[in-house]
Amino acid sequence: MRKLRLAEMRSQHPALPTRFYSRATVDVALDLLGKHLFRWTPQGVTAGMIVEVEAYLPQRDPACHTYRGKTPRNEVMFGPPGRAYVYSIHARYCLNAVTESRGQGCAVLIRAVEPILGMELMQMRRGQVKSRELTRGPARLCEAFGLGRCFNGLDLTGSQALWLTRAKKCPKSLRIMRSARIGVTEPRHRCLRFFLADNEYVSGPRKMLGMGPVRRN
DNA sequence: CTACCGATTGACT
DNA sequence: GTCAATCGGTAGA
Numbered sequence A: 001m002r003k004l005r006l007a008e009m010r011s012q013h014p015a016l017p018t019r020f021y022s023r024a025t026v027d028v029a030l031d032l033l034g035k036h037l038f039r040w041t042p043q044g045v046t047a048g049m050i051v052e053v054e055a056y057l058p059q060r061d062p063a064c065h066t067y068r069g070k071t072p073r074n075e076v077m078f079g080p081p082g083r084a085y086v087y088s089i090h091a092r093y094c095l096n097a098v099t100e101s102r103g104q105g106c107a108v109l110i111r112a113v114e115p116i117l118g119m120e121l122m123q124m125r126r127g128q129v130k131s132r133e134l135t136r137g138p139a140r141l142c143e144a145f146g147l148g149r150c151f152n153g154l155d156l157t158g159s160q161a162l163w164l165t166r167a168k169k170c171p172k173s174l175r176i177m178r179s180a181r182i183g184v185t186e187p188r189h190r191c192l193r194f195f196l197a198d199n200e201y202v203s204g205p206r207k208m209l210g211m212g213p214v215r216r217n
Numbered sequence B: 001c002t003a004c005c006g007a008t009t010g011a012c013t
Numbered sequence C: 001g002t003c004a005a006t007c008g009g010t011a012g013a
Helices: A002-012 A025-032 A119-126 A138-144
Strands: A036-041 A044-056 A084-089 A092-098 A107-117 A162-165 A176-179 A193-196
Touching: A002 A036, A025 A044, A025 A107, A036 A107, A044 A119, A044 A138, A092 A138, A107 A119, A107 A138, A107 A193, A119 A138
Parallel strands: none
Antiparallel strands: A036 A044, A036 A162, A044 A107, A044 A193, A084 A092, A092 A107, A176 A193
16 A cells, blocks of 8 residues: 555656756756655655755865765765765754766755645654744755655665655746855855745745846756 | 864744 | 754864
């Protein structure tokens, strides 16, 4: 029964393929907005639409975890694209998708999603919080989706537990904004945070350095 | 082994 | 808006 539901879920919402992730990190970041994150457990399914991301670039990006070379912590980022890079910070976890090609050391941080399915299960995992706070922030969404360090290195294109998909209905002309990345202390502010305008699940302050609309070709 | 620190959050003014 | 709790990763003795 459960297996059938999972198979049905995966055929209706097929995982994004490796070629989606094997592109320039900023392009992947922009295209991840509006995509859906699915999480299956025996307890049920949780899903959300990605509304906020940040790009961490392969070269000359002092804020990127790979900037000072390979370590046990960041080695997944040097592996094949389409894998989950889960790291811990301040006693919490954050989820990234590895991008570009093997050996580059770059990823997109998924900072916030808008809940679609399984809000009750998210509430159980998060405890008593306002529904708006369920998935607003990288560590909050990981808790709501039941993600921890054991998901580091998971293949997002082939996992039964966690995957990304295109939206069933293509959200017409998303209004995308950009700003400096949150919590990143770097001398030069590159605007590598991207988010959907006017979405209440986007984290961070309302105004940020360099904030403005993104023009897409 | 110890010391420092952060891609955060939640509580508080 | 401000601030401190929190703990794994990392560097260094």
